[in-house]
Amino acid sequence: MGVPLFDFAANIGKKVFHRGEDKAADKLKQHIEKNNPGVTELAVAVQDETVVISGNAKDAAAFEKAVLIAGNVEGVAKVEAAALGAAGNSTFVLVQSGDTLWGIAERELGSGARYTEIFAANREVIEDPDLIFPGQKIRIPKG
Numbered sequence: 001m002g003v004p005l006f007d008f009a010a011n012i013g014k015k016v017f018h019r020g021e022d023k024a025a026d027k028l029k030q031h032i033e034k035n036n037p038g039v040t041e042l043a044v045a046v047q048d049e050t051v052v053i054s055g056n057a058k059d060a061a062a063f064e065k066a067v068l069i070a071g072n073v074e075g076v077a078k079v080e081a082a083a084l085g086a087a088g089n090s091t092f093v094l095v096q097s098g099d100t101l102w103g104i105a106e107r108e109l110g111s112g113a114r115y116t117e118i119f120a121a122n123r124e125v126i127e128d129p130d131l132i133f134p135g136q137k138i139r140i141p142k143g
Contacts, residue, residue, distance in 0.1 A: 005078055006067050008072065008079065009136075010076060012133065012134075013072045013073045013074040013136070014031075014073050016028055016075075017073075018075075019049075024046040024075075025046045026044075028070060029043070031069065032053070038057060038059065038062030039053075039057050046076075049075060049077035051079050051080070052079075053067070054082075054084060057084045060085070060089070060090070064087055064088060064092075065125075065139075066081065068124065069125060072136055072137060090121070090142060091139070091140040094136075095133060095136040100115075101115035101129050105117070108140045125137075125138065126138065
């Protein structure tokens with residue numbers, strides 16, 4: 001099995017560190033831990049715009065959340081995360097211009113009213129359900 005590699009838009013996202021900063025990995029690790037996705041023994045390395053995260057994810061949701069927290073940071077274009085475990089059966093969606101959580105829920109889950117499920121699954125990367133932005137990647141839990 002190869003390394004799970006996830007692509008993100010490097011020019012958008014939360015500002016956690018400055019590109020080329022010596023402490024980028026430490027700051028990103030703190031950012032992931034602050035949002036507590038369920039990963040223990042977390043290690044983070046940053047090389048250019050690629051982040052490598054490892055540790056022990058308690059479940060697939062924790063794995064996916066750690067990847068999204070790391071990837072939805074300005075300056076991160078790719079996240080490698082093989083050492084966390086295996087991703088679950090969630091779908092990842094790239095937010096497009098004009099998208100709303102209601103519209104994404106309608107398209108992906110069959111009912112706009114289920115937007116609260118998407119918000120709950122992405123609390124670590126969406127602080128306000130009315131404030132999602134183009135280029136942001138979110139997870140759509142299945143089941």
